[in-house]
Amino acid sequence: MTRLVKKTHKKVYHLLGVFLIAGYFLALASFAWQVSTQQQQRFSLIAAIAPDLERLNQTHSLNEVLGQNVISQVILQDRIVFEQTAGSEWVLKQITLAPQLSVVAKPVWFQVVSSPIFWLLTSGFGLLLLITVKRSYQFIDKALAHVTEIEHWANSAIVQGNYPAVTTEHPIGYAINHLRKSMLHAQNQDSLFDKAIKESALLDDETGIGNKAYFNSRLSALMAEEDVRGAVYIIQCQGCDTIHSLYGHEQAIHVVEMIIQSIEKRFENRANFYLARCQEYELALLVPHVFVKEAEKLAQQILKGLLNIVLPVGINKDDFCHIGMSYFKSGDKAFQVLAEADMALRTAQLQGPSQWFMYDDGEIAHESAKGSLKWRTFLENAIRNNSFVIFFQPVIERFSDNILHHEVLTKVRDEKGELISARVFLPMAKKCGLSAPIDLLVFKQVCKLLTYEQDKQDCCSLNLSVDSLLDKSFIEKLHYELKQYPQIAPRLIIEISEYQLVNHLTELKPILFKLTLLGVQLLADKVGQYVVSAQYLKQLPIRYVKLHRSIVMNIEQKPENQVFVQSMKILCEPLKVKMFALGVEDQNEWRTLTKLGVQGGQGHYFTEPIAQVAKAIGH
Template identity: 30%
Template sequence: MKHIKIITYKLTSFWLVSLAAVAFIFLLCAVMSFVQLTSRFQQNKVAELESVIVTQYQYNGSQQLTTWLPIVLKAYNTESFILQSDKSIVFEYYAPTEHKQQSVNHYQFNLDTVDNLRAELTLPPPFKMYQFDWYELMILLIGLVAIVLFVRYGFKWLGKELEGVEQIAQRSKMVLQGDFESAKSFTRNGRPRLINRAITKLLVELDDARQERGRLDQFIRANTFLDPVTEIGNRLFFENRMDALCNDSKMVAHGVIFLVEFDDDALLHVQADSEADRDYLKQIVSTLGKLLADFNETIFARRSQLQLAIVVPQISLAEADSLADRLLNNCLLVQHQHINNHANYLHLGAAFYKAGDILQQALEEAELALRAAQLQRINTWFMYDKGAVDQEIAKGSVRWRSFLEHALVNKRFFVFTQVIKDSDDSLLHYEVFSRVKDNQGNEIRATLYIPMAIKCGLMPQVERQVLEHVLFKLMPQNQATYCVNLSLDTLVSRAFIRWVKSILLEHRPLANRLIFEVSEDIVIKNQQHPRMAQTLTMLSKMGAKLSVDHVGKQVVGTQYIQTHAFDFVKLDRSIIRQLHERPENQLYIRSLIGGLLRSKAQVIAEGVQTLEEWQTLKILGVSAAQGNYFTHSLTDTI
C-alpha cells in the first residue's frame, strides 16, 4: 500500500508541476509579446515624429519649432530631445526631473534636410508607461482565482479516483494474506467499481464454498462415526475413543464403563426401528446426555441396536455409584407404548477400572455386570469389582486441595517433553507435559491430578508454574520451540492473562518460540465466551502460535479453526490408532486436510505407535506427528 501511495503522490505532483510549467510558459510568451508590441509601437511613433519634424522644418524653419514641438514631445513622454545642425544646437527639450525614469530608450536619427540636421530622442520604456485599469485588474484576479479553483478541483478529483484504486489494492492484499472476512467486509467505494463488485461476488461465493465444504466434511464424519437414529457415536466411534484411553491396551487413568441394554423380549419392535422406537431412543439419549453434561471427556455411543455404552473417565467410586442409580431411574421415567413387562426391560452394568487395567478385561467385566443385572429379572444395575480402587482416587476434594496447594508452594511439579517430528523426521517442536510428586516422592500422573486441580480452581497456578519452568529453564538451554497446554480456567483467568502479557512483553523474543495449546472440546463449548477468544487473539498478536488438540474426538465442524486462526491442528489418538487398518479414519483425515487446504493450519497426529501408522499418515498428507514411535524425550524438574 505504501508503494501505491508513493506513486499517487508522484503522479499528482507531476500533474501539478506540468500544469504550472504550461501556465508559466504561456505567461512568459504573453509578456514577451507585450514588450515586443509596445516597443514596435514606440518605434512607429518615433518614425512619425521624425516625419513631422522634417516637414515642419522645411516649410517653417527653426523659428516655429518652439511653438509646437514641446507640446508634441510632452505627449510622447519624452525625457530629452536635442536637434543639432552641424554641431550647433537648433532646439533642445528636457522633461521635468520628477517625471524622469531610471531606464530609458535612446533614439538617434538624421533628418533628410539641407542643413544636415541630426536629432537625439530619449523615451521611457513603453511597457512601463502602461497602467492597468480596475476592470483589467478584476479580470486578471478572476482568472487567477479560476485557475486556483480548477487546480484544486482537479487535485481532489484525481485523489478520489486514485483512492478508489488504493482501496482495490488494499482489498486484494487482504485476499492474498488469507484474511477473507476483512476483505469481504471492506466494501468501500473502490474503483473501478466493476472490479470491486467482482471481488465482492467472488468472496461471497468463496465463503459459501467454504461453508459447504465444512458441511460436507461434517456429513462425512457423521456418516462414519455417528449412529443415524440417536445421532451419538456408533460402535466404530466407541472403539476409537476407547483405544485413545489406552496405552499398549492398558488404561491410562481410572474411570467407569456403563452398559445400558433394553430387553428384546420385553421391548418389542426396537430392532425394527419403527418411528415410535426411534422417538423413544432419542428421548433416552437426551435424558442420559443431560446427566452426563456435568462430566468431562465422557464417551457416549450406541454399541448395538439394543445397547448404549457410556464411559466416564476421572470419576470416583462413590460418584460412579450415584451416577449409575440416576442413569437407570431417569431412563425408567421415559414412557414407551410397546413395553410388555414394565418391571423387567432395562438393565445397567458397570465396571470400575483403574490405570493399568486391560481394556478388553474392563469391557468384559462391564458385560458380566450387565448379565448379573439381567439375571435379577428386575429393572436394576450392578457394579463389578468395587474393590479395584486406587488409593489416590479415594482422596477427597479437601485433601486434594491441601495437597495441590502444598505442591505449588514447594514447587513439586516437574515437566517432561515429547518430541514432535515433521514428515522428514526433523524436529518440529516439543510438547510439554507435567506431573507432581507427593510427600513420599511418588509421581502422580496428570490424568489423575488435573481433574482435581480443575475442581479446586488451581489450574491457573499450576500452568503458570509449568510455563515459568519452560520460559526460564528449558528455553535458555536451546533454541527449540515448546508447546504448553492451557485449560479453560487459565484462559479466562484475569490474573494469569495479566501475568503472561507482562512476561511476553518483557521477554519478547521468547514469544516466537511458544505454542499455546487448547482442547477442541473447550473451544467448541465456549465459542461465545468473549474472554477466551480475547486471550487467544492476544497471545497470537504477541507472536506466540496457537494449537488445538483432540481434533476428531467429537463430530463437529472445523470452521472454528479458521475463526481463531490456529497454527496447528492435532488429531486425537483415537483417530490414529490402527489407522492403516481403518479406512473410515483415513477418509476423515483426508476430509479434514482438504477442508484446511487454504488455511495456515498445519495438521499433526498424536499418539503414533507404529511405523505403519506413521507411513499411512504421511501418505494422507499429515505434516508432523508425536507418540511412542518417536522415542526421544527429555525430563526436567521444577
C-alpha cells in the first residue's frame, strides 16, 4: 500500500516539477524578451544619432543612454565614434546596424545570464522546488507513518509465524487488534471441543491442563501436517519431590500450578502452544511454528521464569528444575521427537544445576532416539555383550610436548555397528540405573589394557559418575579390582565433575580418601563450568584440575576467563595441584593458557581421540 501511494506521489511530484520548470522558463523567456527589446531600442537610437555621435560623446556622457557595460564600441565608416569599457571581452559580438555602421556589444543571452534578476529568479525557483519536494515527502511520510508501521508488523508476522499486538494508534491498528483478540478468544474459549476433551478425560484433574494422552494426540496431529516445524520441551521439577516430602502433596501441587502460570504467562501473546502434565512433577510443552533460534530463546526464558518462582524454605533453586528440548520438522516421527527430548532432559540433569539442554542437529541418529524401556534393553545387552569401545586422548605437557597421561573416552556399538557417544548414552544409563555397571565394565577394560601393556608407564584417567561412587556395591567391586592389579593403581586417575564434588562433598570425602590410599589419583573435571566454591581443593586429596572447555574457548579474547585461570593457579600452587585445560582447539588458545600457568592441554589442537584395540579384552 505504501509503495503504491509513494509511487503515485512520485508521479504527482514529477507533474508538479514540470509545471514549476515551465513557469521558470516562461519567466525567463519574458525577461529575455525585455532585454532584447531594450537592446533593439538602443540600436535604433544609435542608428538615428550616428552622424552626431562623436560630437555628442564629447559633450555628453552616453553610457547611461547606450547601456552601461553593454555597448563597447560604435563604428561608423571604419572609424570608432564611441567607445566604453564593457568588460567580458570574450563574449563581445560585432553587430551590423546599417551600411558603414556597426556596434560591438554583449549578446542578449549574456545580458540575461549576468543580470541580478536572472540569479534572483533562478535562486527563487531552486528554493521553491527544494521546499516543495521536502514538504511533500514530509507530508507523505507523516501521513503514511501508521500505515508503514502496520506494514512492517505484517511482514514481521508473516516471517515469524506469530501475530503480536499492533502498537500504532490508527483505526487500522485498532481493527487488527480487535480481530486478533477475537481470534485468540475463539481459539481459547471453552468450546464444544474443549468440553469433549474434558468428557474424554484428556485433562489433568489437579491442574486443569492437558494430560499425557492429550499431549501425544496434539503432537501426532501436528506431525501429520505438511511443512511443519516446532519444538518440544520436557520440564521436570525434581524440587517438587522434596517439597512433597517436607510440606505435603498440596504444597507441591501449588508449586506445580505456579510453574504452569509462569509458562502460560510467557506464552500469553502466542495463539498456539500446548501444555500438559505427563507425570507427577513433569510437564510437556509443544510450541509449533518456531525456528531453532527462537526455540532456544524460549527455553532460556522459560527456565528464567521458573527460577524466579518463590519456593518454600529449604528448597534449593539450583537443582529445582531441568528442561530437555527437541526441535522437529517435516518427516520426523513423534516418538523420536519425544525420545530425544527425554534424552536431552537426562543430559541436562547429568550436567548439574537447573538448566536446559538440546542436542545439536544430527547428533542423535533416528535409531538412537529410543524410549527409556528400549534404552534399558539396549544398554543391558551392551553390558552383557561387552559392546563398549574405549578411545584414548592424550594430555600434552606444556613446552616439552610430552604425554602426561591419556583420558579414556567411551562409546557403545549399536545393533548396526554404529558407535554412540557417551554424551548420548550416559544420561539414559543414569535414568535406567545402569551407570555403575557401565563404569565398572569400562574400569575393568582399562585395567586389563594397562596390565597387557606393563612395559609402558603411561597413566590413564577415566570418568566415574557420582552415582557409581556413592554405590556401596560398586565401591566394593572397585576395591577388589584395584587389589587384583596393585601395580596398576598408581597409573589410574579418576575424574569427577567439580560440581558433583562440591554438592556431594560430605558423602564422597571418605570414599575418595580410601581410593587414594590404594594409589589412585584424583582429578576435578569441568572446573569453571559453574560458579562454585573451590574449597574442596583443601578438603580432598585432589592432584589435578581440568578447566572446562567454556573457559578455554577463545581465552585469548576473554580477559575475565584469564582472570579465572590466574585465580585457580593461585589456589592450586600451594597445594601442588596441577592444572590442565580441556578443549584446546588452536595455537592462540594454547599459547595464552601456557602463559597463565596451565601445565597440560587436551583437545583437537594436539590430536584426535585414538581408538585402542585392547588385546587383553576378551581374554
